[in-house]
Amino acid sequence: MNDNIVFSDDNMLFAEEYNHETELIDESWKILIADDEKEVHSVTKLVLSDFQFQGKGLKFYSAYSAQEAMELMRKNKDIAIILLDVVMEEEDSGLKVIKYVREVLQNNDVRIILRTGQPGQAPEKKVIVEYDINDYKEKTELTAQKLYTCIVTSLRTYRDIKTINTNKKGLDKIIQSSSRIFQIQSMTKFSQNVLIELSSLLNLNKNDLCYQVSGFAATKDENDFYIFAATGDYSKYIYNNVKEVVSLTLYSKLYKAVNETKNIFSENEIIMFFKSQSGLENIIYLKSNKKINDIDINFIEIFCNNISIACDNIYLNKEIENTQKEIIFTLGEIVEARSKETGNHVRRVAEYSKLLAQKYGLNEKECELIKLASPMHDIGKIAIPDNILNKPGKLNDKEFDIIKNHCVTGYDMLKNSNKEIMKTAAIIAHEHHERYNGKGYPNGLKGEEIHIYGRITAIADVFDALCSRRVYKNSWSVDESVEYIKSEKGEHFDPVLVDIFTANIDKFINIKEQLKDYN
Incomplete structure (x- = not known):
C-alpha cells in the first residue's frame, strides 16, 4: 500500500530549530519527545522537520521529566508516538511513564519507543518482556535514517490501530443507534433521530473542535419537501420549504436522490432518501466542513440498511396500531348501536x-x-338486556341496579389483559361512573381515590351525553351542558378538571363540530 511517505535523505542538514508552537496544518501526527537533554529534542526535530506520512506532518511536544511527560499524555490523548528516555530525573523515570500511560491512562494506542543512552540501566530483554513498549533503541544506534524508519513503522501501526478502534466504535455506535431507532414508532421522530444519530456517527473519533456537521430532515407533502428537523447551519430553517433554503445545485442533487431512489455520497455531503410503504417520502441531508472518508461512508451505508428495515417496521406497526384502533372504536360503537344511539x-x-x-x-x-x-x-353494557338498555322512560331501582353492573362487567372483561390499552380501558370502564363526592358507583370511591383516567373520562362522557339525543331524552345545548358540569364541580367531577374543561370549552366545541353524529 502506498502510504505517501515523504522524507529527506540520511544526511543531517542544519537549519533553524523547529518551534512546536508554530502554526501547523490542521491535521498532524503528534509526537512526544521525553528526554532531559535539550540537544536530543533539537536534533530529533531537525531530522524530522520535513517528514510527512499520508500527507500529514509532525507536531512535537517536549517533556524534560517524567512528570511533564505524564501531564502531556494526560492532556493529549491523541499523541501517536512517545520517544522516551529511560533516565531523566530518576534512573527509571521512563519506565514509570510507561506504567502510567498503559495502566493509569489505559492508553494502548500510542506507540512507545524507548531510547536510552545507558542500556545497562534498563536491559533490553528485561524491558521488552516486562513493559508494554513497541521498540527499544540505544541512542548511539539511532541514525537519522533509522529514526525515519522507526517513526514510519510506528505511525503505520498507530494508524492501523486507530482504524480498527474506529471501526469497532462505529459498529458499536451503529448497534446502539439502530436499537434506539427501532424503538421509535413515529415517522417524524424517526427521521429526527436518524439525523441526530448520523451526525453523531460522522463525529465519531474526531478530535478537531472545528469539525462540524450541519443538516436537515425533510418530508414531502403534496407538492414539495419541508424541513422538520435541523442542526448546525440549517437550525433556523425548520418548517421552511427546502427549495427556499438550499441552492439550486443542492436542490437538484436532492431530487436526483428522490427520483433515482438512492443515497448520494460526495466528499463532504450525504443525501439519504427513504420511503415508507405507506408512500411517505423523506430526505436526510448532512454536510461536513471536513472530508467524509471511506470509513464514514461504510458506517453510514450499514446504518442505512438498518434505517430501511426500521422504516418498514414503523409502517407495519402503524398498520397494526390503526387496526387495533378500529377494533376498539368498533367495539364501542357496537354498544352504542345496541342503545340505538x-x-x-x-x-x-x-x-x-x-x-x-x-x-x-x-x-x-x-x-x-x-x-x-x-x-x-x-x-359492559353489552351484557345489559335490550328492554332495560333501550327503555324510553325512567328506570326503576331494580333496572338501575342492573345498569350499574355494566361497570363491573366491563372491568371483568378487560382486567386480565396484559396490554396497556386494555389495562387502561379496564380502569376507565370500572371508574367512569364514580363521583368526586363519593356518591358514585360501583365502589363509592371519593376524590383522588378515583383514578385520573376515570375522572377524565367522566367529564368527557357526561358532556357528550348531555349534548346528544338519547332514547330517554332530547339533546341539551352546549351552554346548558357546560352549566351543568360547572354546577357539579367538586360533587360529581374533579374541580381541577372542571376548570380545565371550562377554560378550553372552545376546543371541545370544535371537536364536537368536527365529529358530528352521522344519524
Whole structure:
C-alpha cells in the first residue's frame, strides 16, 4: 500500500530549530519527545522537520521529566508516538511513564519507543518482556535514517490501530443507534433521530473542535419537501420549504436522490432518501466542513440498511396500531348501536379525554392511551338486556341496579389483559361512573381515590351525553351542558378538571363540530 511517505535523505542538514508552537496544518501526527537533554529534542526535530506520512506532518511536544511527560499524555490523548528516555530525573523515570500511560491512562494506542543512552540501566530483554513498549533503541544506534524508519513503522501501526478502534466504535455506535431507532414508532421522530444519530456517527473519533456537521430532515407533502428537523447551519430553517433554503445545485442533487431512489455520497455531503410503504417520502441531508472518508461512508451505508428495515417496521406497526384502533372504536360503537344511539359518541369521548389529559399535564404516552381506551368505557353494557338498555322512560331501582353492573362487567372483561390499552380501558370502564363526592358507583370511591383516567373520562362522557339525543331524552345545548358540569364541580367531577374543561370549552366545541353524529 502506498502510504505517501515523504522524507529527506540520511544526511543531517542544519537549519533553524523547529518551534512546536508554530502554526501547523490542521491535521498532524503528534509526537512526544521525553528526554532531559535539550540537544536530543533539537536534533530529533531537525531530522524530522520535513517528514510527512499520508500527507500529514509532525507536531512535537517536549517533556524534560517524567512528570511533564505524564501531564502531556494526560492532556493529549491523541499523541501517536512517545520517544522516551529511560533516565531523566530518576534512573527509571521512563519506565514509570510507561506504567502510567498503559495502566493509569489505559492508553494502548500510542506507540512507545524507548531510547536510552545507558542500556545497562534498563536491559533490553528485561524491558521488552516486562513493559508494554513497541521498540527499544540505544541512542548511539539511532541514525537519522533509522529514526525515519522507526517513526514510519510506528505511525503505520498507530494508524492501523486507530482504524480498527474506529471501526469497532462505529459498529458499536451503529448497534446502539439502530436499537434506539427501532424503538421509535413515529415517522417524524424517526427521521429526527436518524439525523441526530448520523451526525453523531460522522463525529465519531474526531478530535478537531472545528469539525462540524450541519443538516436537515425533510418530508414531502403534496407538492414539495419541508424541513422538520435541523442542526448546525440549517437550525433556523425548520418548517421552511427546502427549495427556499438550499441552492439550486443542492436542490437538484436532492431530487436526483428522490427520483433515482438512492443515497448520494460526495466528499463532504450525504443525501439519504427513504420511503415508507405507506408512500411517505423523506430526505436526510448532512454536510461536513471536513472530508467524509471511506470509513464514514461504510458506517453510514450499514446504518442505512438498518434505517430501511426500521422504516418498514414503523409502517407495519402503524398498520397494526390503526387496526387495533378500529377494533376498539368498533367495539364501542357496537354498544352504542345496541342503545340505538348511532353516531360518533365514542370518537368524541376519545378526543375529549385526550384533550383533558393533555391540559391536565399527563405525558404523551398516557394521553394517547386514554384516547385509545376511553371508547370502551361502556363496553359492559353489552351484557345489559335490550328492554332495560333501550327503555324510553325512567328506570326503576331494580333496572338501575342492573345498569350499574355494566361497570363491573366491563372491568371483568378487560382486567386480565396484559396490554396497556386494555389495562387502561379496564380502569376507565370500572371508574367512569364514580363521583368526586363519593356518591358514585360501583365502589363509592371519593376524590383522588378515583383514578385520573376515570375522572377524565367522566367529564368527557357526561358532556357528550348531555349534548346528544338519547332514547330517554332530547339533546341539551352546549351552554346548558357546560352549566351543568360547572354546577357539579367538586360533587360529581374533579374541580381541577372542571376548570380545565371550562377554560378550553372552545376546543371541545370544535371537536364536537368536527365529529358530528352521522344519524
